[in-house]
Amino acid sequence: MAKESKHTMAQPPDFQSTSLDAIPQIVERVRSGFFSKKTRSVDFRLAQLRKLYWGLVDHEDEIIEACRRDLGKPIYEAQLTEVKWVQNDIIYVCSKLKEWLKDEVPADMGFINSLVNPKIRKDPLGCCLVIGYILEHGWSSTITDVVPRAFNFPIQLSVGPLIGAIAGGNTAILKPSENSPSTAAVLQKVIVKVLDPSCFAVIQGGVPETQALLAEKWDKIFFTGSANVGKIVAKAAASNLTPITLELGGRNPAIVTRNADVRLTARRLLWGKLLNAGQVCISQNYILADKSVVSSLITELGTAYREFFPNGAKASPDYGRIVNEQAYGRIKKMLDSTSGKIVLGGTMDAEQKFIEPTVIVVDSPADSLITDESFGPLIPILPVTDLTEAIHIANSVHATPLGLYPFGTKAETDRILTECRSGGASVNDAFFHGSIPTLSFGGVGDSGSGSYRGKSSFDTFVHRRSVTVTPKWIEKFLSVRYPPYQGKYDQYARTSVLAPNFDREGRVKRNWLKVILTLGTGGWLRGAMRAVLVAAFAMAVKLVMEGRS
DSSP: OOOGGGOOOOOOOOOOOOOGGGHHHHHHHHHHHHHTTGGGOHHHHHHHHHHHHHHHHHTHHHHHHHHHHHHOOOHHHHIIIIIHHHHHHHHHHHHHHHHHHSOBOOSSOOHHHHTTOOEEEEEEOOEEEEEOOOOSTTSOTTOOOOOOOGGGSTTHHHHHHHHHHHHTTOEEEEEOOTTSHHHHHHHHHHHHHHSOTTTEEEOOOSHHHHHHHHTSOOSEEEEESOHHHHHHHHHHHHTTTOOEEEEOOOOOEEEEOTTSOHHHHHHHHHHHHHGGGGOOTTSOSEEEEEGGGHHHHHHHHHHHHHHHOTTOSTTOTTOOOOSSHHHHHHHHHHHHHOOSEEEEOOOEETTTTEEOOEEEEOSOTTSHHHHSOOOSSEEEEEEESSHHHHHHHHHHHOSSOSEEEEESOHHHHHHHHHHOOOSEEOTTSSSSGGGOTTSOBOOOGGGEESOBSTHHHHHHTEEEEEEOOOOGGGHHHHGGGSSOOTTOHHHHHHHHOOOOSBOTTSOBOOOHHHHHHTTTSSSHHHHHHHHHHHHHHHHHHHHHHHHHO
């Protein structure tokens, strides 16, 4: 197992696109694998997950080297956000899978309904498609957004959903990001080596290969990428009514109030733009800072930068690079076209695809650094007069971003959480919620739909199937449902029609007699249980008092 101090350079395999002619046959093989029923077995699922774990362990050096080649990713970041992330995920899922698979007893079943033993099963969906990032050009002349996505964590964002698909009892085809070709090639090598080929496969390629995959019928599609390509995926899925999970992105705001701890705010938000050279879909896209703290915030950002990189980011082994020339050119163009003022950083090197963490003070919400997603190490700051203005701007720029980062007092951050929507939020920090591997993660509105990670990964790839079993002896209770209906409504109403506890003005009506008789619980069963507890407590007190006397 690779350690940072013992990492040795390994040679990742070459990236090769899958033949378009081979794709239908591969899909049919994997679909047939599902109907073989072998994935229904929990032992099979656990065996596949465990084999995947050891495959990742055995090829850890290749993965780390591939991340370095694709993204200039430091060894520590590759271990933290890629290798160890998915290895830990597999161990966690394996430890919980049998528990998650157990049938659930639904809540709030009336007496008659409980007689048919209602349960919720967790059934596999079928043959699933997991898509990493796809290059945006080549789809349509109408697509202008060229913000790349899932290449940034090419192992985590591909293997994470695959773990959920396996745990759910599905077969799956993975289409990794072609924008991280070395990592995609290693991933294919691992999966082909350790997973059952009749149930799991990898398709490599770009737009043509993805179009071929989307032309097939699937039981679930999981896509990580941009909103524009997400629309294409959703449209393709809609033609077959295929359920989808979309993990997209957004122009995520950080809001810094006049009462925020400026030093901690600077350190935490700077870190959010250092990890993976700012190529993180949930990092803040811009900062809305109260005018009274802007100057000190800039000063503290500079102090933190010098602490993190004493010799500068370019000379540091702990700072990555932009994924490719296209992404580098896009970020550079954004910086060149802004009307804002650079107050920290700004150094670039096209040959190395290096962009220094750069702080820019802008004077308008219409500045491109605010309205467009940078997906890079740019940190625009827009001064605001008060919290009301900040909330208004955040909602105007993007009503449903993937992340939201309020800094201030509890009252201020609670107000921001109430008045701004987002897929997730980290209060007084930079995307901490997105770094918890067992916490459900996903977008809202146009930043995504559905969620995964931890148990949510399992839930995403199963159907919660409601099942009842009606015994023969219950037939006399069911006579109310059979014709002729004359005289049966009153019988039905006595057992099934609920009386409202509110009046026509929406005010709750109190039945004080019931409150007293149920000891304030509002339910007869709960009231009886409370009465037993009170009686037991009274008896215990009595015995203690008698013992003392």
